Amino acid sequence: MAGEAASALGLSMAVLAEDPGDAACAVAAEVVLGSPLVEAELRALARRCDVITFDHEQVDLALLAALKEDGVVIRPGLDTLAMAVDKAHMRAVLVEAGVAVPAHIVVETGSGDETAGAVTGFGAEHGWPIVLKIARGGYDGKGVWVAGDPAEAAAIMAPLTGTVLVEELVPLEAELAVMVARRPSGQSVAWPAVETAQVGGVCREVLVPGRWPPEVIAQAGMLGQQVAELAGAVGVLAVELFWSRGQLLVNEIAARPHNSGHWTIEGSVTSQFENHLRAVLDLPLGSGAPQHAQVASVNLFGGPAGEDPAALLARGLAIPGAHIHLYGKGARPGRKLGHVTVCGDDAALVREQAWAAALALGTPRPDGLRLPEGVS
Amino acid sequence: MAGEAASALGLSMAVLAEDPGDAACAVAAEVVLGSPLVEAELRALARRCDVITFDHEQVDLALLAALKEDGVVIRPGLDTLAMAVDKAHMRAVLVEAGVAVPAHIVVETGSGDETAGAVTGFGAEHGWPIVLKIARGGYDGKGVWVAGDPAEAAAIMAPLTGTVLVEELVPLEAELAVMVARRPSGQSVAWPAVETAQVGGVCREVLVPGRWPPEVIAQAGMLGQQVAELAGAVGVLAVELFWSRGQLLVNEIAARPHNSGHWTIEGSVTSQFENHLRAVLDLPLGSGAPQHAQVASVNLFGGPAGEDPAALLARGLAIPGAHIHLYGKGARPGRKLGHVTVCGDDAALVREQAWAAALALGTPRPDGLRLPEGVS
Secondary structure (H helix, E strand, C coil): CHHHHHHHCCCCCEEEECCCCCHHHHHCCEEEECCCCCHHHHHHHHHHCCCECCCCCCCCHHHHHHHHHCCCCECCCHHHHHHHHCHHHHHHHHHHCCCCCCCEEEEECCCCHHHHHHHHHHHHHHCCCEEEEECCCCECCECEEEECCHHHHHHHHCCCCCEEEEEECCCCCEEEEEEEEECCCCCEEECCCEEEEEECCEEEEEEECCCCCHHHHHHHHHHHHHHHHHCCCCEEEEEEEEEECCEEEEEEEECCCCHHHCCHHHHECCCHHHHHHHHHCCCCCCCCCECCCEEEEEEEEECCCCCCHHHHHHHHHCCCCCEEEECCCCCCECCEEEEEEEEECCHHHHHHHHHHHHHHCCCCCCCCCCCCCCCC | CHHHHHHHCCCCCEEEECCCCCHHHHHCCEEEECCCCCHHHHHHHHHHCCCECCCCCCCCHHHHHHHHHCCCCECCCHHHHHHHHCHHHHHHHHHHCCCCCCCEEEEECCCCHHHHHHHHHHHHHHCCCEEEEECCCCECCECEEEECCHHHHHHHHCCCCCEEEEEECCCCCEEEEEEEEECCCCCEEECCCEEEEEECCEEEEEEECCCCCHHHHHHHHHHHHHHHHHCCCCEEEEEEEEEECCEEEEEEEECCCCHHHCCHHHHECCCHHHHHHHHHCCCCCCCCCECCCEEEEEEEEECCCCCCHHHHHHHHHCCCCCEEEECCCCCCECCEEEEEEEEECCHHHHHHHHHHHHHHCCCCCCCCCCCCCCCC
16 A cells, blocks of 8 residues: 555555565566565665555564664654563553553563562552553564463463563453554644444544543544654554543554555545655655544455455445455465455445445454344 | 546556656556567566556557456457547548548548549539548657648648548537447446637637527537547547538547646536546446536646746636646647636636636637737
């Protein structure tokens, strides 16, 4: 999607990809085969680019620091990336600045009884169940577990290495997300906060503006701006929020275009992808104002019997107003393969149409998320 | 732009290009180097594609007919392409069906006195000046001349070969255009008719809906649908219209996404590029409904002193609401390099912003087209 935005602006995008079949390669002007964790391959990319940016967090900060030393322009910068790749560090920065986050402690695996004692003590204080998260490398629900008691916590921790975040299971009224684009100068643009629904830690739908009153949306927006500033973000920053007990807590951040911002392609004046490119190139940002009263965006997944949205495109496109985005990835059961966005005036109708298209495209019904009445 | 739409739908686009530097190559999943006029090269493309479609009319109909014989799927079909590549044939089909077109005759060059006599007779009947157009190969004002008298007509005709259309100089109140997308089944979707402004035969701006009353817009839409049906179009068809003496006349058709439809990318529910792909793949079409009360789209050209919009991007993006599309082509004075679209509620404001962005991007002021007051 960043490649499509780059093409429209006449920008030439080179992609570092491990597999020439990766979807981004099809739309990139140049492809460098390699890994972002291998210095020579990362340098091969850098030689072709004015600016290096990212669409995931699986990066080696030391390697990026070495490139930066040699004058390679890396945006977002290393401080922002350090927060994005390490949840423990991110939490520490936010706590230091007085930003509300879920109650948590940070423990190191391999410290035996001491760690087990800390986890048990945390559970006793905040109540079981608790949440365990690896500080680095988790995504889309991977690397996150809920433990009901000390024994279960110990069993989850046993195979883990590195730093683990031990966290209260926050009683959620809603999950919100806010996207902010920020230039090197600090100039920033925010999109309206949205409501997201996750199942098993995986985002299933994004509703704009969602069910929450304007003051909550406005407060979320300000919190997003504050976090983007704290992180010194350049490019797009996604801030995932919990709305709990009348308070907004910062859960996660991502220093890149994010699933919760896909709705912006059709739903707002400027998409997150275009503003990410503008921001990392230090070009004026576009407005994040919504263009419709209501937007619903639903993620597409491979079905259990091999259902592939690419093969079902005619069914999905038959749904009025369905903007379908397929990511060019091979279908596997449960793999995220695209999303569909519907814009309009009626919250119930856009959600119904988006889900109708998703189901028509083979996406399984989500467990634990009530679909609109009319959707079959 | 078709490549960007293909990417979003997860479709794989292969491009036949003579130069690997052609802009479409940067966004295409596959590139076949070659010419559409060379059989082996066209067949190399065909082997990689389920459907072949076009973004210009410089095609060899006999060659395409041979491929079709061998089962290659070509959309639009040969009958539609025959109209699009030959203005004389196009006019004959329209006249036969009773569609109003400018008064004209068709003459063959190289017939000496007979042709000269026919041209002079036409001028005497319809009044001088008259318009001369080569039937094949003209575009963007190339291949079109205005002759003030028989001597000037003879001088223009002298170096030409092939068929020439001799046409009245229609007293224009406006030029309109209508885009229609049509599937093999005949199912079609039209976008609202738009007003276009040409300078020297080159489109400079597109205004939606323009200054014309709804009944003219509606009549233009119906005429577009009629022509698309007559042409048996599959894919997108552009119909360029003259509004003259209270009547709509069909001037030209193009059987592909067209400059007068670029506004649809941001301005309507479904872009002409997406619906062209949907139509040629026989997938359900999306709505062509406008999403804004007013849209202005202004073309970008290289400036006389080498001004290049790619180098002036920061200035253009600073204009609020400017959606900039650069085509990745090298800047040359007068070369069409992109377009900018602005959507909103106020016709004067969107036109002003679009022109402000175009001038900021180095596009020269057009001769003979009055710019909005506020634009500097």
